[in-house]
Amino acid sequence: MHAVRTPPRVADGLSAAPARRRRREPTPYLLILPTLLVLAGLLAFPLAYMTELSFKRLTLRDLFTGGAGSWVGVANYSKILHDPFFWTVVVRTIAVAAICVVVSVLSGLLVALLMQRVSGWVRVCMIVSMMLVWALPQLVATQVFTWLVDTDWGVLNWLIDKVVPGVDFTNHSWFIDLWQGWSVIIALVVWGAVPFLAISLYAGLTQVPRELQEAAVVDGAGPWAVFRSVTWPILRPLVVIVTTLSVIWDMGLFTQPYIARASKPELDYYSLAIYAYQEAFAKSNYNTGSAIAVLTVLLMIGVMALYARQMFKIGDAD
Amino acid sequence: MAAPDAAAARTRRVQAVGVGRRRSATVLWNLVGLGFALVMVFPVYWMLSTAFKPANEVQTFTPHLVPQHPTLDNFRSALHAPNFVTDLKNSLIITLFSVLAGLVVGFLGALAIARFRFYGRKAMIAVILVVQMVPFTALLIPLYKTLNGVHWTNSLVGVTVTYLILVLPYTVWMLRGFIVNIPKELDEAALVDGCNRAQTFYRIILPLTGPGLVAAAVYGFIQTWNEFIIINTLNDPAHWNLMAFLASNQTLRGTTWGPLMAGATITSLPVVVFFLIIQRNIATGLTAGAVKG
Numbered sequence: 001m002h003a004v005r006t007p008p009r010v011a012d013g014l015s016a017a018p019a020r021r022r023r024r025e026p027t028p029y030l031l032i033l034p035t036l037l038v039l040a041g042l043l044a045f046p047l048a049y050m051t052e053l054s055f056k057r058l059t060l061r062d063l064f065t066g067g068a069g070s071w072v073g074v075a076n077y078s079k080i081l082h083d084p085f086f087w088t089v090v091v092r093t094i095a096v097a098a099i100c101v102v103v104s105v106l107s108g109l110l111v112a113l114l115m116q117r118v119s120g121w122v123r124v125c126m127i128v129s130m131m132l133v134w135a136l137p138q139l140v141a142t143q144v145f146t147w148l149v150d151t152d153w154g155v156l157n158w159l160i161d162k163v164v165p166g167v168d169f170t171n172h173s174w175f176i177d178l179w180q181g182w183s184v185i186i187a188l189v190v191w192g193a194v195p196f197l198a199i200s201l202y203a204g205l206t207q208v209p210r211e212l213q214e215a216a217v218v219d220g221a222g223p224w225a226v227f228r229s230v231t232w233p234i235l236r237p238l239v240v241i242v243t244t245l246s247v248i249w250d251m252g253l254f255t256q257p258y259i260a261r262a263s264k265p266e267l268d269y270y271s272l273a274i275y276a277y278q279e280a281f282a283k284s285n286y287n288t289g290s291a292i293a294v295l296t297v298l299l300m301i302g303v304m305a306l307y308a309r310q311m312f313k314i315g316d317a318d
Numbered sequence: 319m320a321a322p323d324a325a326a327a328r329t330r331r332v333q334a335v336g337v338g339r340r341r342s343a344t345v346l347w348n349l350v351g352l353g354f355a356l357v358m359v360f361p362v363y364w365m366l367s368t369a370f371k372p373a374n375e376v377q378t379f380t381p382h383l384v385p386q387h388p389t390l391d392n393f394r395s396a397l398h399a400p401n402f403v404t405d406l407k408n409s410l411i412i413t414l415f416s417v418l419a420g421l422v423v424g425f426l427g428a429l430a431i432a433r434f435r436f437y438g439r440k441a442m443i444a445v446i447l448v449v450q451m452v453p454f455t456a457l458l459i460p461l462y463k464t465l466n467g468v469h470w471t472n473s474l475v476g477v478t479v480t481y482l483i484l485v486l487p488y489t490v491w492m493l494r495g496f497i498v499n500i501p502k503e504l505d506e507a508a509l510v511d512g513c514n515r516a517q518t519f520y521r522i523i524l525p526l527t528g529p530g531l532v533a534a535a536v537y538g539f540i541q542t543w544n545e546f547i548i549i550n551t552l553n554d555p556a557h558w559n560l561m562a563f564l565a566s567n568q569t570l571r572g573t574t575w576g577p578l579m580a581g582a583t584i585t586s587l588p589v590v591v592f593f594l595i596i597q598r599n600i601a602t603g604l605t606a607g608a609v610k611g
Binding site for chain 2: 025027028029031032034035036038039042043045046047049050053111114115117118119122123125126128129130131132133134135136137138139140141143144145146147148150151152153155158170191194195245248251252254255258259261262263264273276277280281286289290293294296297300304305307308311312
């Protein structure tokens with residue numbers, strides 16, 4: 001009797017109830033809770049605290065007694081923003097990052113295209129050599145480069161002396177002139193970045209169907225036209241992502257100039273990240289240091305949003 | 319008359335991209351490729367070569383490509399440097415515990431993101447993607463002040479906890495990728511067979527995530543092993559890791575490059591070995607899905 005009266009409702013209820021219950025389930029929240037706590041403690045809280053510090057001033061007395069300091073409004077920011085040196089560092093950081101990104105992404109792309117054209121065993125050699133470079137810790141890589149350009153016994157000075165006629169590079173110091181010094185640093189960054197870029201882009205190139213390229217050639221397209229009309233459209237999303245990543249990495253440049261100058265960088269070798277760090281830990285100006293760090297993060301937040309959006313757009317983050 | 323010509327030209331053009339590429343061009347490209355490989359690998363080679371050279375060969379006006387009298391002296395002096403062994407031990411302890419903690423927390427987080435729809439999920443993913451990009455030197459000021467306040471500076475506990483921020487986001491991200499690829503039907507079959515949710519995770523998803531756990535662990539190892547600036551700021555030399563030790567052995571002028579390169583070789587060795595094991599996963603983790611041909 002019961003059953004006769006209510007079959008459709010029962011069926012409805014059966015299919016709807018579990019779905020609704022699943023939506024209210026506490027399991028996912030319990031599972032994500034530890035991650036959330038770590039992110040809150042090590043990301044959200046420091047960011048908030050850093051912002052707070054950037055609006056305060058700690059006196060020397062506060063530093064020793066652990067005092068909280070006093071609110072000074074935007075005084076730290078206005079001090080920094082009126083300091084020409086800050087703007088020098090901002091322009092330098094952006095310029096260096098721009099050069100590094102353009103040179104390393106272009107080189108990466110060229111190397112990837114080269115990898116397509118060489119014989120198999122040469123490709124293996126290229127991959128092995130790039131893997132070794134990629135795996136080398138950044139700190140070690142910087143020390144090795146510093147050794148290569150060493151004033152007294154560096155192999156680069158010897159090589160230039162020998163190969164380029166009419167110049168004397170004996171005991172040449174690469175870091176006295178800031179243009180030369182930054183050239184070494186940029187070379188180091190590009191050298192370290194090319195393996196990731198070239199190998200990722202090469203993997204992308206293998207996804208371009210051979211038939212499409214051949215069809216384009218049959219239709220009379222030259223190598224450049226094939227690249228522009230067939231290869232590039234397929235490669236583009238990947239190039240956007242690796243470029244975004246490179247921008248983020250190179251804007252946060254720290255290790256290379258800091259270690260190349262043996263942890264005591266001169267003002268000429270400050271990047272924004274080094275500036276904030278030195279302000280806080282070499283000069284104990286935690287407040288100005290925090291303000292610089294906040295400005296650095298703000299400067300980069302647009303690029304980070306672009307990266308996250310791109311990952312969602314290609315559906316990988318779903 | 320014109321038709322066979324056009325056909326021949328077409329064949330020639332196809333061959334230009336296809337299998338029968340011109341031999342001389344390939345030889346040329348091969349030379350360029352080999353030259354590139356040599357230039358790229360030279361600094362790595364130079365590190366090794368210097369590490370095995372006696373002091374008088376390191377400081378010479380005409381550098382030798384190959385050590386004339388190879389020696390292990392540099393390695394000996396690196397090993398006997400004050401704090402080297404302590405800092406090596408510290409490196410191992412810190413790495414072990416932060417990676418383990420990262421794996422446990424990260425596996426649970428990845429499960430939530432990969433297997434459930436819940437409020438705030440997308441925001442969570444965005445945070446995990448973005449946090450990998452935050453320059454952590456920016457967070458160092460508040461972290462230092464906080465840890466100093468609770469007397470966790472100059473201790474291994476403080477850095478181990480701090481390093482979770484290096485390990486966790488990537489671990490969650492990588493494990494999520496693995497869990498998403500386990501068919502949901504497997505979970506459902508286990509549920510039908512009478513497993514509860516916890517048993518499904520434990521018996522179905524955990525074993526199938528095995529390779530992901532290994533890859534995430536190795537990646538976390540590399541991250542924490544390579545870190546030197548946080549630990550250099552938070553701790554004194556007795557509580558440093560090997561990287562911070564290495565950084566402190568360099569001076570602006572008059573660095574003893576032989577022992578430094580030997581120390582650099584020892585410090586890099588585990589990272590390079592592990593990196594080569596999981597390099598596939600690292601590359602795809604950062605850009606996965608961008609190529610769907």
